[in-house]
Amino acid sequence: MTPFSAVYILHLFNIYEINEATTLPPKKRKKKLGEEQLQRIIDLCKSAEEKSFDPFLVDIDDIINIIQEYFPEWESMDEFNLDAEAINRLASVIKLQSEWVRHRSTSLYTDPFLLEEKIRKLDKEELIDFFLRAWHPIIELEQISLHSLAKATEYWESLLPLDERWLKTKGIETKLGATSREELIGQRILLEKAFSEELAILWEELKSKVGEDGRMHYWDFVGADSYEETLQRAYLTSFLITYGYATLEIYRLEEEVYIRPFEKPSSMVSKKQVVSIPVSISIEEWEKWKNHQQD
Amino acid sequence: MEKPPTRLRKKALYLRKIKRATHLLFYKRHRKPGVKGWELKQSLGSDYPKVIQLLDRYLEKLDLQVKTVFEGEKPAEKPTLTHLDTARFYVTLRGTIAQKETKLCGWRIDDIAGLAMAISYVISKKGKVPREEVEELLRDKLPGWRVDINLDRYIRAGYLAEDKNDQLYLDWRTRAEVDQKALVDMLLGVESAETK
Numbered sequence A: 001m002t003p004f005s006a007v008y009i010l011h012l013f014n015i016y017e018i019n020e021a022t023t024l025p026p027k028k029r030k031k032k033l034g035e036e037q038l039q040r041i042i043d044l045c046k047s048a049e050e051k052s053f054d055p056f057l058v059d060i061d062d063i064i065n066i067i068q069e070y071f072p073e074w075e076s077m078d079e080f081n082l083d084a085e086a087i088n089r090l091a092s093v094i095k096l097q098s099e100w101v102r103h104r105s106t107s108l109y110t111d112p113f114l115l116e117e118k119i120r121k122l123d124k125e126e127l128i129d130f131f132l133r134a135w136h137p138i139i140e141l142e143q144i145s146l147h148s149l150a151k152a153t154e155y156w157e158s159l160l161p162l163d164e165r166w167l168k169t170k171g172i173e174t175k176l177g178a179t180s181r182e183e184l185i186g187q188r189i190l191l192e193k194a195f196s197e198e199l200a201i202l203w204e205e206l207k208s209k210v211g212e213d214g215r216m217h218y219w220d221f222v223g224a225d226s227y228e229e230t231l232q233r234a235y236l237t238s239f240l241i242t243y244g245y246a247t248l249e250i251y252r253l254e255e256e257v258y259i260r261p262f263e264k265p266s267s268m269v270s271k272k273q274v275v276s277i278p279v280s281i282s283i284e285e286w287e288k289w290k291n292h293q294q295d
Numbered sequence B: 001m002e003k004p005p006t007r008l009r010k011k012a013l014y015l016r017k018i019k020r021a022t023h024l025l026f027y028k029r030h031r032k033p034g035v036k037g038w039e040l041k042q043s044l045g046s047d048y049p050k051v052i053q054l055l056d057r058y059l060e061k062l063d064l065q066v067k068t069v070f071e072g073e074k075p076a077e078k079p080t081l082t083h084l085d086t087a088r089f090y091v092t093l094r095g096t097i098a099q100k101e102t103k104l105c106g107w108r109i110d111d112i113a114g115l116a117m118a119i120s121y122v123i124s125k126k127g128k129v130p131r132e133e134v135e136e137l138l139r140d141k142l143p144g145w146r147v148d149i150n151l152d153r154y155i156r157a158g159y160l161a162e163d164k165n166d167q168l169y170l171d172w173r174t175r176a177e178v179d180q181k182a183l184v185d186m187l188l189g190v191e192s193a194e195t196k
Helices: A003-020 A026-050 A060-073 A077-105 A114-121 A125-135 A148-159 A164-171 A181-186 A195-209 A218-222 A226-243 A284-295 B007-024 B037-044 B048-060 B081-086 B099-105 B107-124 B131-139 B144-157 B172-178 B178-195
Strands: A245-250 A255-262 B064-069 B089-092 B128-130 B159-164 B166-171
Touching: A026 A060, A026 A077, A060 A077, A114 B107, A114 B131, A125 B099, A125 B107, A125 B178, A195 A226, A195 A255, A218 A226, A218 A255, A226 A245, A226 A255, A226 A284, A255 B131, B007 B037, B007 B048, B007 B064, B007 B089, B037 B048, B037 B081, B037 B089, B048 B064, B048 B081, B064 B172, B099 B107, B107 B128, B107 B144, B107 B159, B107 B166, B107 B178, B128 B131, B131 B144, B131 B166, B144 B159, B144 B178
Parallel strands: none
Antiparallel strands: A245 A255, B064 B089, B128 B166, B159 B166
């Protein structure tokens, strides 16, 4: 963006105001105009920051007046956010202005046009000559040390020959062939039943298993003969709870966890604050539960 | 056995520290050369500014110097320990190099001319300038196909930095190696001579 277009945008504020005076009720119209103006201020300040045009082309007083004028209209959080962003952007432009003033006051300041003209006019040889008189290159060494060499030799000696290493990582060769649905189910790539169907069955099972108090021990429900099956049941149970088919009751002091099914899926999930409850299903926990069952 | 006098012990201690500082400053240990002040403090102790000063005095005979590049602007008065801890220390050439020596740096004369032009132009624009403006300026004196390659090379070497808005800045290597004031003065000096 050129400096001229920045000034142009500032003038546009007023033109836009006149054109928009149409059908909206006065309060709403003012709000809409205010939002538009703030957005334009933000865009203008952003351009000043990003495109490095003269920050003094942004008239800070004018913009502050606009922000002040519309401030009493703001009611919602979004409107206040927009207002805050406009002020924040404006602060960045003021910072740019202060940097500009500081730069002008330093000995490094030169008229950019003069210097640009100079650079363009100078022939290559002259420019190089000046630069070389101001250039003091960094001295740096890159050299291997005896210590690094010793370490590298040690590593090399412990390294297995390539053919031995490749032998270890070589994949098992298998013949290509077709597979059946049963095989995929056996490998647990496909499920026997649809997921929702499995959840419904588990929910019914939970409802039928709970005692008179309408709940049962979590481990008594998810626990199964094998550890794999226990994991599968715990995984599905977590969905029962997340989808509102059941809930967990945790007694931290007693270290007991109960699961309570709902008669109908509860819609409370979306209304209440949702919390995640980690339940460890380690093999040790499963063995402990299994031994307890056998006793 | 009798202990050597305190002065001699102190001298030996500083000699050891100067050697350690030389290793730290000359060998490139990170992606960038040079060492941060706090790293020197860790390795040499809290009197590292004195060690650096002694090393600098020694290097003068070899036409080298320890250059301190402060974070942000150079403090107007004597830098404090906090300033020094966050600064970066480099070993640079104290004097200047002749044109025929530039080949030793691995740069062609055209590359250096382009670099000089780009740096001077960024300085004249208060340290920030759109890349396309520099490209246009370079295209004046360099073949078009070299312009992009050269600019990327200056950026990779750390002379210039580019942000996501295609704006070019002076980067760490320029701050360490180029005496910006001297360069501008020389450029303008020619201008005033011409005007006379």
